Amino acid sequence: MDAAIIDAVVDRGREGDGRVPADLVDRAIRGDRGAFDRLVEPHLVVALGAARLITGDEEDAADAVQDGLLAGWQSLECLRDPQLFPTWFRRIVIRSATRFVRRRGHLVQLDLDLAEPGPTDSLEREFDRRQLARAFARLDPKDRVLLTLHHYWRLPVAESAQLLGLPEGTVRSRVHHALRRLRAGYDAEVRR
Amino acid sequence: MxxxxxxxxxxxxxxxxxxxxATVLDPRDVxxxxPDRRWTRVFRLRRSISGLLVPRWRPEFTVVGAAVLIAAVVAVSIFGHLQGRPVVSNSEPATASLPVGGSATPSATPRATPKPSPTIRTGSAFDEMLPVILTGRSVAFGGWSPDGSRYAVGEAIGDASYVAHLFDRSGREVDSFEAEDFAWLSTDSFVVIRNDGYAYMGRVGSTDFTKLGRFDWLVAGRAGSVALTDWPDGATPSQTYVVVSADGSLSKPRNGEPEAWSRDGSxxxxxxxxxxAPAPSGVQPATLGWLEVVRSTGVSVVSVSQIKMxxxxxxxxxxxxRLAFTDDPQSADSSVRIGVLEIPSGRVSLIPQSGPFAWATSDELLFAYTSVDYGVTPAGIYSWWADTGQLAMYGPGDTVGASGQGAVVIGSDTTHIFTFTQPTANKLWVVTFSVGASMGPDAIHDSAWSPDGSALILVAGDWNNGPMDALLFQP
Structure with missing residues (x-):
């Protein structure tokens, strides 16, 4: 793997560590950039990864996260419960990335940068993942958001529901259908 | 599963x-x-706060490909000379005798040289020949008022604070306020979207703003028409939008993504x-969908299905x-084409080539075609006549802009020669811009003709680092 590439999977483990210190939020609201940095930092890399999945483009992802940072900084006082900061920040990033996709009007083909096959990886599985990546890249942005929340961010349904403002049952149903569409797209890629 | x-x-x-x-470093730099959090009512004009900055405002009448055109105008203020002449003494169609490709070598006349307008601003980013409306670090155009008596120019203040400045036709600033996105409702009222994601209605000269609701972006028309798109939540089945009435009331949400208003706002x-859309491997996917023309009331007029954009x-x-649109068949043997929908009949004409387009008049569509068939079809500015279907080379160049009322600009980023043609009551003015070769298109960001086509606002400069000038060109 290229040493310059950050594996966001590693950072995902850091995201959920511990509770959000309430004083950090208070300090950030009062204008302490360092406190805001400390709040955001554990979520930054994985947020970039999520934005990249949704926008399909690394530069757009960076811009989307930058927009999210700015929006978060400017509206911190809206965060009433400091413990909800991760969900709140994810929501901002998802919205920002979705805006980029809408403005662009189309999706950019994601480039699959597969890790070197491990001992248990077979060539067949690597091939499958490439087809899967193509199928994912061709999904509707809404499906990409749902699958990013569930299969990249690995959020519980309850948090996704809170983030999207939907009932949990609706989220489950939409994830199910997104997976079905992905599978259909994948099968089409294989047949291609 | x-x-x-x-x-x-x-x-x-x-x-x-x-x-x-390196990508991770950017947000940390951000x-x-x-900015200081005391700017909690900051409005943004751009999507990034570092790196390449892209204006988010949609000029009410964007001259297609005008970025390069404006480069010409601005560059001329730095490197070259502005020359002009009346070429006919009577009113004639703008395209009747259009010299193009830098072939015109007119002598300068006092009439053709833009007259400086009064402005409260002093100084400029560059040694401009054109009147400077506003100089700032990052500047974007926000639109002409429906009657053309006022216009808006946005300016970035600091890293994330944005201000809209409203000017009258003489260049006098009549109001300013924070705004991320802007649209005129009338000569005296407007809609803005602020950084908090909410749209507000305001009036020129008043500090009172009426909150309209949470929206993502707006689509402005020339006649004071405004559509607001909903705030994306990542889960809404489809994009919806509302239309803002003159009194600030909102229509019920309607499905779809608003793209453009007709000139009269109807x-x-x-x-x-x-x-x-299904696409071969390696081909960038487009979106399959249908395009609909609706009245401002929401009543459907006509639609075209199976479009890929x-x-x-x-x-x-x-x-x-008529409504011109692009269609991308996404096949190896068929390139992007332009479709023209006859709204009364629903008939669609297809132009086999494509490129950034602009209506020169209601019957004539111009587009800048870059050859994709290895020279079989020469690149250049093409003219398509709606009534006859005639397609002909209009002139050399890769940039075209038009007011829709006969004012046309064509030019070439290669030759750095641009020609601006403007019919007035009794004259057809042709102005040639000779552009400094070092002035690239990247320096240009916004342009917009006045509703009557008699003036052009140009915004140019270094968007990344500033400064930038907003200029007024009035032949």
């Missing part, structure tokens, strides 16, 4: 989500440079994306009788 499939998906997404270390083109480009003819 098999676990194996979902396992493979998770690993695939993890691979896809990898980002370069955090370090965040019709709106709405894009309904339905799915990603990667980057929606839609423009009503000045009389509102």
């Amino acid at each position: 098999s676990d194996h499939f979902e396992d493979a998906l998770e690993q695939t997404l993890a691979d896809l989500a990898k980002v370069d270390r 955090i370090a440079g965040l 019709m709106l083109a709405v894009w309904h994306p339905t799915a990603l 990667a980057e929606p480009q839609v423009a009503f003819s000045p009389d509102g009788a």
